[in-house]
Amino acid sequence: MINHQRHVAWRGIKRDFAEGVFKSVPIVIGYLPVAVAFGLISTQSDLSLYHTVLMSVMVYAGASQFMAVSMLAGGVGAMEIILATFILNFRHFIMSLSLMNGLNSVSNQWKWVLSSWITDETFSLASFHKEKAGPGFLAGLMLTAYGSWIFGTLLGALLGDFIPPVIGESMSIALYAMFIGLLVPSVRKNWRTGLISVLSMILCYLFSRFFSSGWSIVLATVLGSLAGLVLKRGEKVE
Numbered sequence: 390m391i392n393h394q395r396h397v398a399w400r401g402i403k404r405d406f407a408e409g410v411f412k413s414v415p416i417v418i419g420y421l422p423v424a425v426a427f428g429l430i431s432t433q434s435d436l437s438l439y440h441t442v443l444m445s446v447m448v449y450a451g452a453s454q455f456m457a458v459s460m461l462a463g464g465v466g467a468m469e470i471i472l473a474t475f476i477l478n479f480r481h482f483i484m485s486l487s488l489m490n491g492l493n494s495v496s497n498q499w500k501w502v503l504s505s506w507i508t509d510e511t512f513s514l515a516s517f518h519k520e521k522a523g524p525g526f527l528a529g530l531m532l533t534a535y536g537s538w539i540f541g542t543l544l545g546a547l548l549g550d551f552i553p554p555v556i557g558e559s560m561s562i563a564l565y566a567m568f569i570g571l572l573v574p575s576v577r578k579n580w581r582t583g584l585i586s587v588l589s590m591i592l593c594y595l596f597s598r599f600f601s602s603g604w605s606i607v608l609a610t611v612l613g614s615l616a617g618l619v620l621k622r623g624e625k626v627e
Contacts, residue, residue, distance in 0.1 A: 402525035409529025412518060415570065416510045416530075417537040420451075424538045426559075427454055428545020433554050434462040438546045445542040449535060450508070453477050480610045484512045488522070495524045506531035517575055581620045589613030 424445065431441040436458065448454055453474045460470045485504040492500060503524070511531050515522045576583035593609035600608065 405523055405525030406529035408521065409526040410533045412514060413530045413533040416514065416534045420534060420537045421541040423451055424541025425545035428542040429549050429552055431458050432546045432549030434458050441546045442543050445539050449538060450478050476604065476607050479607055481507055483614060488512060488515055491522065492524060499524055503527050503531060506535050513575065585613055585617045585620065588616055
């Protein structure tokens with residue numbers, strides 16, 4: 390009886406994992422050109438193939454990786470790069486808390502693993518499919534996206550000596566197009582999401598007039614999240 394229950398549970402996890410892999414396809418399509426662009430720019434900035442791929446494996450944060458390569462090329466010290474990366478990625482703490490709090494049946498060890506794979510895009514897609522967001526679905530979604538980012542980085546790094554730098558730089562625009570594509574369904578589902586997004590963009594622009602890009606993003610993210618809490622509270626009251 391117990392073995393039968395375990396078999397049924399395992400079969401459900403495999404089904405959810407496959408569903409997560411399928412849902413990750415739009416992210417993979419968006420990640421590949423951006424990851425290739427990162428690999429190109431990184432190796433053309435005199436980083437080795439090993440360090441380029443290692444950065445995607447260990448950091449796994451597109452905007453931060455582009456920023457870090459630019460700072461390394463400019464001779465910026467390690468502590469400044471680490472601090473800037475921490476500030477730019479601080480929003481991932483909030484996203485991890487939000488997503489993992491809904492996984493009551495998952496052990497803390499698995500929550501740590503899944504949290505390390507969260508990105509803006511996987512969080513957006515997981516939030517949109519909240520009713521399916523169990524451990525199997527999240528693992529399939531996030532692991533596939535993670536693997537595509539590493540593969541794209543490796544491919545770009547290998548092609549770095551053969552492709553002009555201007556092509557790699559132009560490919561990075563795919564990151565913004567992909568995020569807009571993920572945002573639109575959420576806006577159609579709930580207009581408040583669009584309002585929060587527009588407010589965050591306006592705040593980021595205003596802050597950029599007075600602060601660095603890293604601080605502008607952090608401040609806009611925090612204030613946008615607070616605005617989202619207020620709007621969500623109002624939504625529950627209705």
